[in-house]
Amino acid sequence: MFTHTLGEDTELRLLEARHAEELTDLTDRDREHLRAWMPWLDANRTVEDRRNFIRGALKQFAENNGFQAGIWHGGRLAGVVGHHGIDWENRATSLGYWLGEEFEGRGIVTTACRALVDHAFEEMNLNRVVIACATGNGKSRAIPERLGFRREGIHRQAEWLYDHFVDHEIYAILAEEWRTGRP
Numbered sequence: 001m002f003t004h005t006l007g008e009d010t011e012l013r014l015l016e017a018r019h020a021e022e023l024t025d026l027t028d029r030d031r032e033h034l035r036a037w038m039p040w041l042d043a044n045r046t047v048e049d050r051r052n053f054i055r056g057a058l059k060q061f062a063e064n065n066g067f068q069a070g071i072w073h074g075g076r077l078a079g080v081v082g083h084h085g086i087d088w089e090n091r092a093t094s095l096g097y098w099l100g101e102e103f104e105g106r107g108i109v110t111t112a113c114r115a116l117v118d119h120a121f122e123e124m125n126l127n128r129v130v131i132a133c134a135t136g137n138g139k140s141r142a143i144p145e146r147l148g149f150r151r152e153g154i155h156r157q158a159e160w161l162y163d164h165f166v167d168h169e170i171y172a173i174l175a176e177e178w179r180t181g182r183p
Contacts (some may be wrong), residue, residue, distance in 0.1 A: 004069075004115050004119070006071075006108070006111045006112060006115060007078060007111065008073065009070075009074050009101060010071065010073045010074075010111065011072050011151055012070070012071060012072075012081065012115060012116075013069060013070050013072060014057070014058070014067055014068070014069055014070075014114060015036075015044075015053075015054045015057050015058075015069065015080070016054065016058070017051055017055070018053055019054065019070055019139055019160075020048075020050040020051040020054055020078075020134040021047055021050075022077045023050045023053075023054070023070070023077060023080075024046070024047045024049075024050045026077050026078075026079070026100050027041070027050070028037075029100065030069065030093045030101050030102075033100075033101040034098060034124075035162070036137075036163070037098075037134055037137050037140065038096050038098055038157060038176040039104075039160065039161050039162065042162070043102050043118040044096075046139065050051060053068075057082065058114050060083075060085070064084070064086070065084025065085050066084070066085055066086045066093055067081060067082055067083060068080055068081075068082030068083075069081055069116075070083055071099065071103075071108060071109070071113075072087065073103055073108055074107075074124075076092045076143075077100075077163050078103040078108060079098050079099035079100055079103060079107065079108070079112075080098055081096070081097040081099065081112040081113060081116060082095070082096060082097075082116075083095060083116070083120075084096055085127070086124070086130065090127070090128070091125065091126045091127040091128065092126060092128040092129070092130065093120055093124075093126055093129055093130070094126060094129070094131065094132060095109060095113055095116055095117075095129060095130070095131050097109050097112065097113060097143070099142075104139065110143050110144055110146050111145065113143055113147060114130070114147060114178070116129075117129050117147065117173065117178060118178075121179070125173065127174060127175050128172055128173070128175070129149075129172065129173055130167050130170060130171065130172045130173055131143065131144040131170075131172075132155065132158065132163070132168040132169070132170050132171070133168060133171070134159065134166040134167070134168060134169075135148055135154060135166065135167045135169050135171050136166065137166065140177055143167065144171035144173075145171070147169035147173070148173060148178075148181065149172060149173045150157045150171065150172060150173065150177070151169060151170070151171055152170045152171065152172050153170055154167050154168065154169055155167065155168045155170055
């Protein structure tokens with residue numbers, strides 16, 4: 001199982017069925033905050049919905065197609081970070097993440113993404129990691145920018161967000177750039 005210590009009080013762990021209630025509580029507590037950018041909220045309202053998500057995430061891990069990790073801070077579930085699958089032929093993946101509002105502004109997601117990028121390049125031998133963020137989501141866009149990802153362009157109307165389309169900024173970094181610190 002994947003676990004990774006991010007700091008004294010923060011760690012990543014694979015989500016397990018026993019985390020479904022805690023994940024539901026976090027999602028419900030921050031539903032309005034998350035709704036600004038997360039299109040999956042309406043389809044995820046119950047503990048069973050979260051169990052289904054976790055089952056899918058564990059299947060993803062078992063099939064060597066990436067993973068979804070809970071972000072724990074101070075012993076509490078703070079958010080989720082993970083892969084949108086692995087393109088093994090092209091040795092590429094993309095990352096997604098979200099964090100409960102009370103945990104924002106502490107560098108937690110940046111640190112979590114740094115750990116996943118390290119893992120992608122060093123452990124999985126991938127060559128490319130992508131992060132796509134809604135153009136209006138400055139907090140999310142700041143993460144790949146802080147990590148040295150290169151902005152590659154905009155995917156217009158890339159995602160349906162409840163009642164409108166949003167454009168996505170596409171950021172990517174290659175293994176060689178990550179290792180040398182020169183995107």
